[in-house]
Amino acid sequence: MARCYEQSGQDEKAFRAYQKLIEQYPKLTNYNEVVQRQFVIANRFLGGEWFKLWDTVPFFPSMERPSSFMSK
Secondary structure, eight states: OOHHHHHOOOOOHHHHHHHHHHOOOOOOOOHHHHHHHHHHHHHHHTOOEEEEEETTEEEOOSSSSHHHHHOO
């Protein structure tokens, strides 16, 4: 599901889906790949990429956004 979200540009949902996967299956065989995907998403936001408000309206980039990903 996370890959689908990521491919459709819904990075926040993708990040959360990856996190849920890690939490539910901590011994996942591709654990490192999942963490790497989260890292790529977080770096996009740290780099100033705009996120979409309600998944449709582009909204200003936020340096606080990645930390909110990590806390949820």
